Amino acid sequence: MDIRPSKRIASLPGYPFAEVDRMVASLKAGGHDPIDFGVGDPTEPTPDVVRRAIQQAVDTRARDGYPSYVGAPEFRQAVAAWYGRRFNVPLDPDRDICATIGAKEAVFNFPNCLIDPGDVVLCPTPGYPPYNRGTLFAGGVPYYYPLRMEDGFLPDLDAIPEDVLARARLIWVNYPNSPSGRVAPDGFWPGLLAWAARHDIVVASDEAYTEVWFDRPPRTILEFGRDGVIVFQSLSKRSNMTCHRIGWVAGDARIVDLFKKLKTNVDSGTATYIQDGAVAALSDETHVAAMRDLYRQKRDLLVPALRDVGCEVFTPEATLYVWPRVPAGMDGLRFAKRLLDPAVAVVCSPGPALGEALPDGTHPGQRHVRFALVPSVEKVAEAAVRIRKAFG
Numbered sequence: 153m154d155i156r157p158s159k160r161i162a163s164l165p166g167y168p169f170a171e172v173d174r175m176v177a178s179l180k181a182g183g184h185d186p187i188d189f190g191v192g193d194p195t196e197p198t199p200d201v202v203r204r205a206i207q208q209a210v211d212t213r214a215r216d217g218y219p220s221y222v223g224a225p226e227f228r229q230a231v232a233a234w235y236g237r238r239f240n241v242p243l244d245p246d247r248d249i250c251a252t253i254g255a256k257e258a259v260f261n262f263p264n265c266l267i268d269p270g271d272v273v274l275c276p277t278p279g280y281p282p283y284n285r286g287t288l289f290a291g292g293v294p295y296y297y298p299l300r301m302e303d304g305f306l307p308d309l310d311a312i313p314e315d316v317l318a319r320a321r322l323i324w325v326n327y328p329n330s331p332s333g334r335v336a337p338d339g340f341w342p343g344l345l346a347w348a349a350r351h352d353i354v355v356a357s358d359e360a361y362t363e364v365w366f367d368r369p370p371r372t373i374l375e376f377g378r379d380g381v382i383v384f385q386s387l388s389k390r391s392n393m394t395c396h397r398i399g400w401v402a403g404d405a406r407i408v409d410l411f412k413k414l415k416t417n418v419d420s421g422t423a424t425y426i427q428d429g430a431v432a433a434l435s436d437e438t439h440v441a442a443m444r445d446l447y448r449q450k451r452d453l454l455v456p457a458l459r460d461v462g463c464e465v466f467t468p469e470a471t472l473y474v475w476p477r478v479p480a481g482m483d484g485l486r487f488a489k490r491l492l493d494p495a496v497a498v499v500c501s502p503g504p505a506l507g508e509a510l511p512d513g514t515h516p517g518q519r520h521v522r523f524a525l526v527p528s529v530e531k532v533a534e535a536a537v538r539i540r541k542a543f544g
């Protein structure tokens with residue numbers, strides 16, 4: 153039988169990190185031990201407090217059936233209480249919050265709530281791939297706005313053409329930003345909200361990295377307003393729970409309601425014992441502070457090494473990423489390949505793999521690479537030595 157993929161699936165480029173995985177595999181096959189900064193998946197264990205809670209819950213939930221689509225009441229209450237403590241933002245657990253199976257599924261599926269064929273979705277480039285993939289699957293048209301070092305990795309909203317704005321229904325913003333590590337200044341949020349209200353554009357704020365900060369805790373957009381706003385959050389990075397798949401959306405109850413309607417048709421909710429683990433995670437800040445401390449140490453080892461070899465580096469204020477601009481005369485791909493020399497064996501992601509090219513064919517990530525600070529502190533120290541040698 154001839155299996156013919158749909159046009160939509162056939163038109164998708166491969167998942168960008170598959171290429172990185174292949175490069176690592178070939179180094180390993182050659183007997184090398186690469187230090188892998190490729191994929192942003194924490195290598196530290198899920199904290200004890202969370203694992204214990206999940207273990208217990210598997211038994212106490214022995215007779216549970218399908219989970220609730222929107223999340224167990226105790227999970228949504230824990231999320232609301234956390235917003236109160238962390239941001240001083242009051243949320244109604246019943247109206248303003250819905251559990252998700254991690255942020256990725258929510259980000260990918262969400263455009264279906266608002267987008268009709270031909271509607272424009274404004275997506276950052278570089279940016280998290282599901283912003284545009286979800287847009288395309290919903291029949292929308294992504295318009296990419298660049299995030300450049302010169303602009304402090306903030307969008308130039310006034311540069312978006314009027315005819316695009318007229319068709320735009322949704323903008324994705326992501327602060328703390330992956331991959332740049334930029335935290336939006338407080339003044340950014342009121343400006344964005346006023347602009348969005350003027351153009352009738354819903355703001356989808358991906359806040360998956362608010363807890364991985366180094367200097368000062370980042371704000372949520374919900375501190376500045378919630379009319380036409382929906383936030384995407386996750387415990388993947390805050391509590392090293394990438395394996396467990398738990399997050400939530402929160403914000404304007406009218407939009408959350410649309411998301412709930414979509415969700416009841418797409419999935420059957422996140423396992424209730426995982427939600428119990430999430431409640432334990434949200435009630436503990438000790439492990440979060442320890443996680444931040446580790447990333448800070450790693451950042452402070454890697455950034456000086458990259459500067460020493462001629463990279464221009466914005467010191468990340470948050471997230472697990474470093475996004476250097478490589479030395480003049482090179483592009484991100486060449487730099488990454490140089491580090492894949494078996495004598496160096498350091499893996500990073502070439503910038504063009506993250507996000508899309510602009511209409512003029514240029515890519516804001518062309519001269520960048522991304523390091524995900526996931527190897528151990530010792531390995532990051534070793535990588536700093538190897539990088540200095542590679543370019544020394």
Ligand SMILES: Cc1ncc(COP(=O)(O)O)c(C=O)c1O
Pocket residue numbers: 192253254255256257280326330358360385386387388394398399
């Ligand atoms: C910017 C951004 N948003 C959301 C996510 C999704 O996280 P998860 O699906 O694990 O909750 C990631 C994961 O790497 C990310 O980088």
